Amino acid sequence: MNTLKKISALLILFSFVACAKSAPATSIPAQPLEATSPPAEVNVTSEPTEISAATEVAATEAVVVEEEVIYGELARGHIETITEEIGARWSGTQEESATAQYIEEAFTEMGYEPVVKPFERMGWVDDETETAFKSANVIAVKEGESARVMVVGAHYDSVTDGLGADDNASGVGILLELAERLADVSTPYTIYFVAFGGEEAGLLGSTDYVYSASKDELQNIIGFVNLDSVIAGDYTYVYGNEGKPELRDWALNWASENDIELQTIYDVELNDEDGYGTSDVYEFDNARIPFAYFESTNWTLGDKDGYTQVDPQYGDDGAIIHTEYDTLEYIDETFPGRVDAHLNDVIRIVYALLTEY
Numbered sequence: 001m002n003t004l005k006k007i008s009a010l011l012i013l014f015s016f017v018a019c020a021k022s023a024p025a026t027s028i029p030a031q032p033l034e035a036t037s038p039p040a041e042v043n044v045t046s047e048p049t050e051i052s053a054a055t056e057v058a059a060t061e062a063v064v065v066e067e068e069v070i071y072g073e074l075a076r077g078h079i080e081t082i083t084e085e086i087g088a089r090w091s092g093t094q095e096e097s098a099t100a101q102y103i104e105e106a107f108t109e110m111g112y113e114p115v116v117k118p119f120e121r122m123g124w125v126d127d128e129t130e131t132a133f134k135s136a137n138v139i140a141v142k143e144g145e146s147a148r149v150m151v152v153g154a155h156y157d158s159v160t161d162g163l164g165a166d167d168n169a170s171g172v173g174i175l176l177e178l179a180e181r182l183a184d185v186s187t188p189y190t191i192y193f194v195a196f197g198g199e200e201a202g203l204l205g206s207t208d209y210v211y212s213a214s215k216d217e218l219q220n221i222i223g224f225v226n227l228d229s230v231i232a233g234d235y236t237y238v239y240g241n242e243g244k245p246e247l248r249d250w251a252l253n254w255a256s257e258n259d260i261e262l263q264t265i266y267d268v269e270l271n272d273e274d275g276y277g278t279s280d281v282y283e284f285d286n287a288r289i290p291f292a293y294f295e296s297t298n299w300t301l302g303d304k305d306g307y308t309q310v311d312p313q314y315g316d317d318g319a320i321i322h323t324e325y326d327t328l329e330y331i332d333e334t335f336p337g338r339v340d341a342h343l344n345d346v347i348r349i350v351y352a353l354l355t356e357y
């Protein structure tokens with residue numbers, strides 16, 4: 001990490017603490033972060049002494065600043081680190097395991113005791129070739145008032161085109177911001193924050209998670225929130241299972257009451273033409289667990305199948321994910337303000353879901 005980056009990370013921290021400390025008691029559930037919570041910069045080369053010194057300054061000076069809380073700054077910092085310092089992170093590679101380590105360290109610095117659960121599963125190298133992949137899920141548990149469990153998941157691996165900023169450093173960034181904000185907040189349900197490995201090679205992490213859970217553990221899960229590719233597309237959507245749509249519908253209602261634009265596609269088709277699942281909700285759905293799956297895209301464009309995320313003059317014919325355009329730089333330059341707006345919206349909704357559902 002170079003000096004410039006460190007300074008900007010500290011500035012981000014300062015402005016975040018400033019906002020959180022001085023937030024008025026509005027409808028936004030602002031949670032002041034403890035001074036021990038580091039900013040979105042968790043890296044083996046980071047220097048904790050410098051961070052905590054700066055944090056103290058920030059905490060003291062913060063009181064005078066009057067600003068609305070902005071969600072997403074922590075998430076953006078994680079997205080930057082994962083994409084710019086680690087880069088693309090295909091299943092089973094060193095970059096993928098470096099990302100797992102980064103997430104584990106981030107959870108630890110928030111005060112969690114994360115568990116890294118390795119697995120080896122058969123996955124796809126390409127459409128025809130199967131091979132065994134070694135990867136891991138990284139899990140942090142936040143005890144709630146009830147022992148019943150809400151699982152919040154995001155996959156941290158990526159394909160090798162682009163840097164996987166939208167798909168899916170964005171989901172991981174939100175997962176980590178939520179974990180940090182909720183670390184000391186009372187929640188009705190126990191929350192399992194899970195970063196899945198090996199999604200792009202065939203939903204390996206989420207499959208391993210569901211397959212290795214006992215029947216009782218699965219029945220104890222009240223819902224699954226999936227965060228996948230949430231910053232690049234035109235609109236934010238939440239999908240659910242039609243048989244058990246309660247989580248999706250709660251999110252839709254809450255967003256509408258709080259003037260957040262959130263759409264859905266009823267009876268959404270989440271499997272490909274061969275019947276394979278295309279996201280980590282697949283095995284949770286098979287286990288009959290209600291889910292709310294957040295994604296940003298645009299179902300009115302292209303083949304109207306959700307694969308065209310933006311106007312076809314941008315990206316690769318309107319696709320950002322799985323292309324060279326999946327970088328924070330491209331998305332920020334092409335759609336100024338979009339990343340922060342989407343992060344803010346999704347974090348607000350999921351925060352509400354985890355504290356009020």
Ligand SMILES: [Zn+2]
Pocket residue numbers: 155167168199228229
């Ligand atoms: Zn993805």
